Amino acid sequence: MIGRPLLHTDYAKDMALHNTFSKKLVFWLIVLAGLALPQILQDTELHLLSIGCIAAIGAIGLGLVTGYAGQVSLGHAFFLGVGAFTSAFVSGDPAGRVYGLGITNLVVWLPVAGLVAMLAGVIVAPLATRLRGLYLALVTLGLVFIGQHIFNEWAKMTGGGGVGRSAATLDLFGYSLSKADSIGTPEQKIFWLAFLLLLIFAIAARNLTRSGVGRAFTAIRDRDIAAGVIGVSLPKYKTIAFAISSFYAGCAGALLYALIGHIEPGAFSLVLSVEYIAMVLIGGPGTISGAIAGAFFITLLPRLTRDIQPLIPFISTAPDEMPNIYQVQTILYGVLIIGFLIFEPRGLVGIWFRIRSYWKNWPFSY
Amino acid sequence: MVELLEALARGLGRGSIYALLALGFVIIFKATRVVSFAQPAFMLAGTVMVTYFIGTLGFWGALVAATALTALLALGVERAAVRPMVGKPPFVVAIITLGVDVAVRVVVNGYIGNDVRPMHDPWGLKAFDIGGITVQQRHVVIFVTAAIIVAALFAFFRYSRMGLAMRAASYDQEAALAQGVSVGAVFAVSWAMAGGLAAVAGTFAAAGESVDHLMWLTALVALPVIILGGLDSLAGAVVGGLIVGIVFEVTALYQKDMPWLGGNVSVISPYVVMLLVLLVRPYGLFGTREVERV
Structure with a gap:
């Protein structure tokens, strides 16, 4: 055709x-x-792209609950944290300073991290299903603060605030991904793993959205009362949305910190949640490809600003001068969110839609 | 008992700060149906301005100047970032204010520098002794100031022409517009008032202490307060603020008896109270129940 x-x-x-x-x-x-890509790019760039792949998994999760089901969650950082610490717990050294089970296999700790985070999501869901819109956003915000307190104070599990613990090991049935061998450097192998996992999670999510569950999500987003009237059970589907989103977040949190190597409880703050919200909104809410594009965009943004810095003379690289590169980065972040919401609410994907319909309707493109 | 009464006094002082912050949120919400996440940035901006002005203008002069300037800043933000979004879903506007918050705070942090900025307010940590109970002067001052501001606000909404317009616009924007109320002016005045309130609250929150990069987290406590009181209730904001302030200080007093909760549990007590209240009353203590049509 x-x-x-x-x-x-x-x-x-x-x-x-x-x-x-x-x-x-x-x-x-x-x-x-x-x-x-791993054959072409340098190892540092590959590392950044691997983090982008993993962040994309987390963003897809948030995209499912916020973009598809329309339930605004500012609590994503909490679920990422639960996943990260669960994986570190499962793979940690039993004789070490913090709790650990000593099961270093990725095939074990990844699903466990996802399932524990999912459990946390299901526990929170009854509260979330009672609330709508802004009330829900503010309650999930509270979740982040309570979670941060637990992460900071439960030192035997998390290493304690400001200290942290080492993350899960990238180990596949005894084959270590973080050592160089004949197959490739650690960065190359990790990128292939991250890319493969992103493909699996993205296809699973795309598959979900075209199923009955996915249509129920969109119905709830578009008008929850109308959805309830036509027989979509709101508590059931909101719980499912939160559960799946938390599962994705848990897996992403576990992998993200396995790549970085060290977990610090302070990382799971409101700022992280906002970062993920920004990924979904900048990428394009209600699309899987948008969440992926947004995740890569936000992950690569610091690198981009560093690359364009020499072109703009009045921005300094010294952290103690006034318009410095770090401030520009943070401001850019805020400005990008505002700009996208005002000028292109459909996000990066929306730009593509625009280009596509321009050419599809050519020569009558107006 | 003495300890508890002292904690209550501290709680009322702290609660007044939260009440002022929460009033700002509620005023914006009533006018525009948006929760403004830009309040922390306004609070920080106003407080930092006071630390710069206090040497030349004195405390009250600096406070008035900073309040006016922060109100102007809020006015500008409303015009530039929020007005174009009229009619868009509230969540989108809320996220925009979050972006504003991030951007403004970076600039303000630049003025704080790498150190903290001392406040040099007239009270410091000096205290009264009332029948054996030590009450810090700054807590008395903020409580009285907050009471005056709240009374003035309620009088403004009750008796002034603009206050009437704001109440009308919050009830039904289109009907108010049809009756000749300038809804745009209502938006602008709401944002300016919220900015000013945030500046006052921030200044008193920093009184006796200093201003650092993390102070904006104080303003976020106003979120559980408004949820507790109900998003659209001015009285709820005041009552909720005082309740949260007292809960905070009382938890801080007794947390040494509950070591299994970990240190600093008082910091999250507002959020726990919020969750508990929402389980029973999904619209807060005084909030209006939403009536929805399909």
């Missing part, structure tokens, strides 16, 4: 994962690029 990409001759084709030829093409191009 080349030339008529929107003509679907049966229901299965309409609902397919890649419902147009170009989507399929782009997907496989991205897969190819992901396989080839």
Whole structure:
């Protein structure tokens, strides 16, 4: 059906994962690029991209609950923290300074981290399902503060505030990903792992959104009372949304800190939650590809500002002078959120939509 | 018993600060149906201005000047970042104010520098002794100041033309507009008032102490306060503020008896109170129940 990409001759084709030829093409191009990148890029850049992949998993999770189900959650940092500490607990040394079980296999600690975070999400959900809109946002904000207190004070588990503990080890059935060998450098191997996991999580999320559950989410987002009237059980689907989102957050938290190597309880603050909200909003709420694009954008932003710094002479790199690079970075962050919401509410994906419809309607593109 | 009474006095002082902050949130919410996350930045900006002016203008002069300037700043923010968003979903506007907050605070932090800025207010940590109970002077001053401000605000909403316009606009924007109320002016005045209130609250929160980069977290405590009192209730903001202030200080007093909770549990006590209240009353103590149509 080349030339008529929107003509679907049966229901299965309409609902397919890649419902147009170009989507399929782009997907496989991205897969190819992901396989080839480690051979082209430097290790430091690969490390940054791996973090981007993992952040994208977390952003997809938040995108499901905020972008699809419309439940604004500022508590994402809490779930990331639960995942990170659970994985560190499972993989930690039993004889060490902090609790640990000594099971270093990624195949074990990753799902456990996700499931524990999911449990936390289910526990919070009854409160969340009673509330709507701003009340919910503010309550999940409280969750972040309470979580931070627990992370800071439960020193036997988390290492305590300001100290922290070492994160989970990247170990696959006894094969260590963080040592160089004949297959590649640690960065190359970690990138392949992160990329593979991102593919799995993204496809799973995309799959979910085209199922009945996903349609229930969008119905709740668009008008929750109307959704309730037509028979979508609000408590049930809001709980499912929170559970899945927390599962994604838990896995992302565990992997993120396994890549960085050390967990500090202070990291799971409101700032982290806002960062993830920014990923979803800048990328494009209510789309999986948007969450991924936003996650990469926010992760690469510090690097970009450092690269353009030499071009703008009045910004200094010294941290004690007034318009310095760190301040510009933070301000840019705030300004980008505002700018995207005012001028392009559909986010980075929205820019693509605009370009696409321009060419689709050409020469009548107005 | 003496300890408890002292904690209550401290709690009323702290609660007055929260009440002023919460009033700012509620005024903005009533006018625009938006929770403004920019309040922490305004609070920090006003407080830092006071530390710069206090040498030349004296405490009260500096406070008035800083309040006026912060109100102007809030006015500018409203015009530039919030007015274009009229009619957009409240959550989107809330996130925009979050962006404003981040951007403004970076600039203000630049003026704080790497150290803390001492406040040099006239009270410091001096205290009265009332029948064996030690009450810090700064807590008395903030309580009295807050009482005067709250009384003035309620009188303003009750008797002035603008106050009437603001009440009308919060009840039904379109109907108010049709009756000749300038809803734009209502938005502007609300933001300016909230900015000024934040500046006053921040200054008193820093009295006897100093200003540092982390002070903005104080303003976030106003969020559990407004949830506790109800998002759209001015009286709720005042009562909620005092309750949270007292709970905070009383928890701080007794937390040594509950070591399993960990240190500094008082810092999260407002959030715990908020969660408990919401389990029973989803719209806070005095909030209006939302009536929704499909």
